[in-house]
Amino acid sequence: MQGIANALKWIMLVSGLLTCTMFYAAIDPQGALRQTFGTTLEGPLANIVVRNWGVLITLVGVLLIYGAYRPASRPLVLVVAIVSKLAFVGLVLVYGQAYLGTAGLAVGFDLVVVGLFIAALLHMRKAPLQR
Template sequence: MNIVAANIKWIMLVSGLLTATMVYAAIAPQAALRATFGETLEGPLGEIVVRNWGALITLVGAMLIYGAFNPQVRSLVLTVAGASKLIFIALVLSYGGRYLVHQAGIAVAVDLVWVVLFAWYLLSTRQAPADLR
């Protein structure tokens, strides 16, 4: 068994806990935006969108924690979380280095590590289809 597969529970727990810290955006949207991107969105619509964004990210964190303790859902959880993190990375990088000097840059780097670890686990635990065994 490889090192990632042997430690996936802890990888998912740490990733889930760090991801769930984005509950901050649901509670204090303007402060979270300033810290993450160095900018804010003004008005009630910005509040709704950012709070929802924070809640959805927190739910991904909760899924990772749940999946750490429930092996039967790990593949689905890691696929959804990995896709979410890849989309965030792509969106931030699509603006060049504009947001990399803020906490978004740290989030991109850390999320990239998580995506690599998730993909490593998923690829290393893949099973051949029944008709090929």
């Protein structure tokens, strides 16, 4: 766990930058849906919901980048990211198993990141805050 704690800044930066790539959904909602799930939703409401989804995911990525440079904010940022990523994973596993072929990479990435973030939080409970 000490290795994760030492690399946490870089883990947060890389995962934050990769998470920010979902801003693509705010620009091209149909393209993002096709890339992530292999299909699209039609209509103006779909465009609103998917664009909003892309912005919210991007905000989690921005928080991760911010937290990488602000150790005092890391526990809150990590909890927000964990909840957001587990919500996505849970929804795909419960309601979207048909999309695991295309969304599987995102699900796998989020599960790995969640595991690293949980390990980091557990380590933070035992160690004083590193500045």
